[in-house]
Amino acid sequence: MTLLECKGLTKKYCGYPALSNVDLQIGSGHIIGLLGPNGSGKTTLIKLIAGLLAPTEGTVSVVGCPIGVKSKGMVSYLPDYSYLNGSMKVKDIIRLFEDFYEDFDTARAYDMLAKLDINPGKKLKTFSKGAKEKVQLILVMSRRAKLYVLDEPIAGVDPAARDYILQTILSNYEEDASILISTHLVSDIEKILDEVIFIRNGSILTHASVDGLRQQGGRSIDTIFREVFKC
Amino acid sequence: MxxxxxxxxxxxxxxxxxxxxxxxxxxxxxxxxxxxxxxxxxxxxxxxxxxxxxxxxxxxxxxxxxxxxxxxxxxxxxxxxxxxxxxxxxxxxxxxxxxxxxxxxxxxxxxxxxxxxxxxxxxxxxxxxxxxxxSILQFFSEDGLGQGSPFSFRTVFGYSLPGFILLLLLLTAVGCFSALLTGYVSILLGQLVEKYKAAAAVGFYFVFYMANQIISSISILLPNFQLLAASSEPDAVQNFLPRYLHGIFSASLITQLVIGIILYLVCVLLARRQVNLD
CATH class of the missing domain: 1.20.58 (Methane Monooxygenase Hydroxylase; Chain G, domain 1)
Structure with missing residues (x-):
């Protein structure tokens, strides 16, 4: 089943293209790495999928639905920075997610918070940056969504936290769902990926399976990435 | 939802x-x-x-x-x-x-x-x-200041107290609606600008605020010109204040209501557009 389909997707900022004529299809049950250097268009593509940007040209659909109320109910989005109201308590934010997302699993969220020793009665602004990021990830991964789009989930966190984040991602998504993870920290993430998308200057260079690429070149994805995006 | x-x-x-x-x-x-x-x-x-x-x-x-x-x-x-x-x-x-x-x-x-x-x-x-x-409370009563005095709230202002309160509530409600929407429409218009969206919103706000003030002033002045034109009529002086107030209140109410409805429709039109959070 096709979960995500982009056709001729273009996004321009002040006349300059951040994404150019992107055609993309993502099926169910995969973890896909959206890999590219800074400014390559990863965040723009993710925002278009999440419905936070309007395309200049082209279309995006999730399970055949154009971006709108229905698609937002199927996509679980993690931005690359804190987007929650810091003056809210964690338990209030959980209630908000529970109220609006039919697929939100409250028990799973509280279980993950307990494992990390995060007090849900505390306000979000009282937590450290790392703890805030973990709370956001817990909220996003506590949904039983069709498609998870995670924008740089491991950027700016220590190696131990990276392991926790990757473990959380792996152990919490549904089998028929797919995860699109954008990052430029390829070596940390390549072991969990099924497919990779290389993106540069707003265009997709490669969309292939990780095993296929490794067999073809006899090198790791990290090595291939470094060669493709060599400055 | x-x-x-x-x-x-x-x-x-x-x-x-x-x-x-x-x-x-x-x-x-x-x-x-x-x-x-x-x-x-x-x-x-x-x-x-x-x-x-x-x-x-x-x-x-x-x-x-x-x-x-x-x-x-x-x-x-x-x-x-x-x-x-x-x-x-x-x-x-x-x-x-x-x-x-x-x-x-x-x-x-x-x-x-x-x-x-x-x-x-x-x-x-x-x-x-x-x-x-x-004397003020007495002034608000139907009898006014009494003892043959013609002064009561109704004779001076031309409204009964409950009628005046209702009018005041309506004016306040319409004014709040219009004031709130002036800010919201400015922010929504600011989102159409590619850069400096917040600054653009502030700019739009001042433009709308000034336009509202000018339109309101003109709409309040117009009925009073009519009043001055009719000042030769015999009862014009006696009824000047009630008619003056009636003209101001009616004009304010209608103007703010029309402005509020226009701002609301523009807001709805802008809010329906797909968002662009750069």
Missing amino acids: LGKLLKYEWNSVGRILPYVNLAILVITAIGCVVLSSGALNGAFGAFLTPLLFLFYIVSLTSFMLLTLLYLYVRFYRNLYSREGYLMHTLPVTPLQLFHSKLIVGFFWTFLNDLLIILSPVGLVVLADKGSGNP
Whole structure:
């Protein structure tokens, strides 16, 4: 089943293209790495999928639905920075997610918070940056969504936290769902990926399976990435 | 979903605005205590009264501006800054987001304006009661000042007291609606600009505010020109004030209602567009 389909997707900022004529299809049950250097268009593509940007040209659909109320109910989005109201308590934010997302699993969220020793009665602004990021990830991964789009989930966190984040991602998504993870920290993430998308200057260079690429070149994805995006 | 959005909006706004309104009540209560204590009698009182009066007026104006400013900033921050990433990824329509802000914002601005109107009324009535020769309350009664005096609220202003209160409530409601939407439409228009969206919103606000002031002034002046033209009629002088007030109130009500409806329609049109959170 096709979960995500982009056709001729273009996004321009002040006349300059951040994404150019992107055609993309993502099926169910995969973890896909959206890999590219800074400014390559990863965040723009993710925002278009999440419905936070309007395309200049082209279309995006999730399970055949154009971006709108229905698609937002199927996509679980993690931005690359804190987007929650810091003056809210964690338990209030959980209630908000529970109220609006039919697929939100409250028990799973509280279980993950307990494992990390995060007090849900505390306000979000009282937590450290790392703890805030973990709370956001817990909220996003506590949904039983069709498609998870995670924008740089491991950027700016220590190696131990990276392991926790990757473990959380792996152990919490549904089998028929797919995860699109954008990052430029390829070596940390390549072991969990099924497919990779290389993106540069707003265009997709490669969309292939990780095993296929490794067999073809006899090198790791990290090595291939470094060669493709060599400055 | 609108009900759920209203609940969260209500809870979020409820963390700040009740305290602003409480402050109005506290200032009014302090004013009542000062007036009834007789502390303003004598030479020192004559010096202190204008200062306290100035402080009182500045406070009320500040509370009114603070409420509006808070609601504008919340609208912008919650929908078009970082928090917008959550709000615009909820499975709700952009119009539901907009209406949740408008309904809750309208309630608080209306309550705020009512308290600001009632506060000086309360002080005046208290001062009148304490004067030993209450005339204001009597003036508001149907008999007026009595003893053959023609002066009553109805004869001077041309409205019965309940009718005037109803008109005042309508004017306040329409004014709140229009003021709130002036800010919201400016923010929404600011989103159409590619860079400096917040600065553009401030610019649009001043343009709309000035336009509103000019239109309101013209619409208030027009009926009074008609009144001056009819001043040769025999009963014109006697009925000048009621007719003058009637003209001003009617013009204000209609103008603000029309402006409010236009702003609302523009807001709906802009809010329905797909968001662009760069």
